[in-house]
Amino acid sequence: MSKPELWVIAERRLDHVEPTTQQLITKAKSLASDQFKVVTILLEATADHLENELTAYGPDEIRIVRDDRFPTATDAEHADALKQLVDAYQPNSILFGATITGRSIAPRLQAKLQTGLTADCLDLRFDDETLVATKPSYGDNIMCEIICPNHRPQMASVRPNTFVATPATGDATITTATVTFHPVDRLKVTTARPVVNTATTVGDASRVVALGRGAASAATIDTATKLAEKLGGRIGVSRPLTDQDRFTHDDQIGQSGNTIHPELILNFGISGAVQYLVGMQDSQTIVAVNSDSHAPIFDVADYGYVGDAQAFMSALLAQFN
Amino acid sequence: MKIVVCIKQVPETNDVTIDPVTHNLDRRGLAGVMNPFDKNAVEQALQLKDTDSDAEVVLLSMGPDDYAESLREGMAMGADAGVLLSDRAFAGADTLATGYVIAQAIKQIGDVDLVLFGRQAVDADTGQVGPIVAEFLHQPQITYAASLRLSGANEVTAERLLEDTKQTLVATLPAVVSVRSELNTPRYPTPRNIQLSFAKPLTIWHHDDLDLDDSRLGQAGSPTIVTKVYAPEPVKRELTPLTGTPTEAASQLIKALKTRQLI
Numbered sequence: 001m002s003k004p005e006l007w008v009i010a011e012r013r014l015d016h017v018e019p020t021t022q023q024l025i026t027k028a029k030s031l032a033s034d035q036f037k038v039v040t041i042l043l044e045a046t047a048d049h050l051e052n053e054l055t056a057y058g059p060d061e062i063r064i065v066r067d068d069r070f071p072t073a074t075d076a077e078h079a080d081a082l083k084q085l086v087d088a089y090q091p092n093s094i095l096f097g098a099t100i101t102g103r104s105i106a107p108r109l110q111a112k113l114q115t116g117l118t119a120d121c122l123d124l125r126f127d128d129e130t131l132v133a134t135k136p137s138y139g140d141n142i143m144c145e146i147i148c149p150n151h152r153p154q155m156a157s158v159r160p161n162t163f164v165a166t167p168a169t170g171d172a173t174i175t176t177a178t179v180t181f182h183p184v185d186r187l188k189v190t191t192a193r194p195v196v197n198t199a200t201t202v203g204d205a206s207r208v209v210a211l212g213r214g215a216a217s218a219a220t221i222d223t224a225t226k227l228a229e230k231l232g233g234r235i236g237v238s239r240p241l242t243d244q245d246r247f248t249h250d251d252q253i254g255q256s257g258n259t260i261h262p263e264l265i266l267n268f269g270i271s272g273a274v275q276y277l278v279g280m281q282d283s284q285t286i287v288a289v290n291s292d293s294h295a296p297i298f299d300v301a302d303y304g305y306v307g308d309a310q311a312f313m314s315a316l317l318a319q320f321n
Numbered sequence: 322m323k324i325v326v327c328i329k330q331v332p333e334t335n336d337v338t339i340d341p342v343t344h345n346l347d348r349r350g351l352a353g354v355m356n357p358f359d360k361n362a363v364e365q366a367l368q369l370k371d372t373d374s375d376a377e378v379v380l381l382s383m384g385p386d387d388y389a390e391s392l393r394e395g396m397a398m399g400a401d402a403g404v405l406l407s408d409r410a411f412a413g414a415d416t417l418a419t420g421y422v423i424a425q426a427i428k429q430i431g432d433v434d435l436v437l438f439g440r441q442a443v444d445a446d447t448g449q450v451g452p453i454v455a456e457f458l459h460q461p462q463i464t465y466a467a468s469l470r471l472s473g474a475n476e477v478t479a480e481r482l483l484e485d486t487k488q489t490l491v492a493t494l495p496a497v498v499s500v501r502s503e504l505n506t507p508r509y510p511t512p513r514n515i516q517l518s519f520a521k522p523l524t525i526w527h528h529d530d531l532d533l534d535d536s537r538l539g540q541a542g543s544p545t546i547v548t549k550v551y552a553p554e555p556v557k558r559e560l561t562p563l564t565g566t567p568t569e570a571a572s573q574l575i576k577a578l579k580t581r582q583l584i
Contacts, residue, residue, distance in 0.1 A: 019582040083560070107449035107450075107456075108455065109451040111457055112456060114417065116543075117449060119446070137555070138337050142553075143551050145550075146543065146546065146548065148546075149546060161582070164582075187493070188492075189476075192487070195485065263583060285578070301558065302560065305563040305570045305574075312570060
């Protein structure tokens with residue numbers, strides 16, 4: 001008997017694959033061991049070859065459906081195509097990235113299939129063939145483990161950057177499948193244009209360059225502004241810098257300011273007082289640069305450099321350029 | 322034009338704790354309020370009503386009788402009527418079973434042109450019920466709308482912000498739209514509107530008031546089960562030191578951020 005299939009739904013981001021797809025393939029492979037077959041489902045235009053960005057991550061199979069309408073298809077049209085594939089192949093489980101697109105298509109598919117979907121998961125595991133999904137609630141204050149014991153497929157969406165994508169060996173079999181594209185005329189995408197990061201507050205930004213007392217000179221702030229632009233992010237500050245005219249309480253990170261959890265935060269010249277740390281320690285990747293090797297910020301950091309903030313920042317910016 | 326806004330009542334604070342003995346959420350003493358994101362949906366409906374004075378705004382919620390509180394709150398903002406779906410048979414519903422009852426209620430309300438949702442509830446954080454209802458009603462959906470306006474007799478135009486793209490979408494009504502919190506600032510109830518709200522109809526529908534398939538209700542109609550609830554451990558991090566000159570250290574960091582697909 002063939003192995004049950006564990007699906008990762010590939011998502012497009014402009015002309016590329018959205019990185020969460022690759023992260024999910026790596027995670028799916030580690031969950032699958034010999035028990036499941038990891039299949040990436042890719043809906044793309046006839047001239048597209050997004051599979052070239054997926055093979056290196058080693059799914060067992062990349063199953064492609066081609067139709068020139070997919071790149072601009074609406075949620076309901078995507079869900080309809082996926083429903084046809086589910087009916088044809090009967091996967092055990094389906095994983096989506098919990099991006100805006102993933103969080104819009106997945107529940108629509110869930111309703112078609114009348115099965116369970118756990119949203120925005122931070123961890124996944126299998127108990128035998130039952131998917132156990134860990135989902136935060138109450139603004140990440142509570143974790144819930146959720147299962148869907150009696151319905152198949154089991155569905156989950158996973159928060160971007162929860163897992164790290166790792167290239168893997170193994171040749172993915174590339175196959176094609178067909179579905180009937182059912183256009184929904186009542187909804188049209190009339191324009192679509194790329195946007196750079198539009199975060200208006202430090203709480204909205206997915207990348208934050210945070211400055212503290214040790215990175216407060218005009219020159220450093222100037223370099224930090226350029227770095228934030230390169231990253232598509234925003235500047236945030238610790239309490240002392242709110243005394244400067246150019247920063248306000250809205251820019252402040254910490255207990256008396258904003259609690260943030262961006263996917264990346266670079267801390268420059270911030271020692272890491274408790275009231276600062278509580279406002280940012282749930283960030284996904286934390287980098288700290290400080291001249292004091294005993295600064296508490298290093299206790300919560302993933303990457304740390306002991307040295308001059310301005311010098312490091314300039315070197316980083318130069319290499320970005 | 323008839324607009325239904327689906328709202329949820331949530332605890333006043335997200336600062337919930339776990340009972341160490343029962344491992345259940347300790348919700349004692351937590352007052353209920355309207356989900357803050359839903360207020361943006363109510364505001365959006367009221368703004369559409371401002372441009373079309375014939376529009377009628379009906380609030381719809383599912384939950385115990387005390388959920389009437391947040392329906393009253395929305396009517397004090399200016400909504401015309403409230404409908405509460407309250408029955409023991411609905412209890413324990415996950416997103417699928419909730420979406421089913423709400424979709425059936427929208428059919429029952431009848432002639433609904435537009436259904437609005439907030440982006441997600443601040444307690445469960447799923448954002449699933451809007452698309453589920455859209456599917457059950459066989460209607461187009463626009464999720465995470467950053468703006469919404471009537472652009473024709475029977476048509477709405479919305480902007481939708483994806484991670485990297487801004488889309489403009491045009492939907493023929495009826496349609497389901499969920500809105501981002503950035504699109505407006507919800508109005509406060511004025512004393513006059515609060516006073517007027519007491520005369521507005523608040524209807525409670527029980528199981529028998531709706532056309533329902535009992536196998537799709539409550540716990541029995543919910544595919545998912547919560548097996549464990551716990552407070553998260555603080556994230557344990559292992560510090561990777563960056564070493565050498567600033568240039569060397571910066572290049573180590575760039576490599577690491579590339580591995581993590583952050584750049």
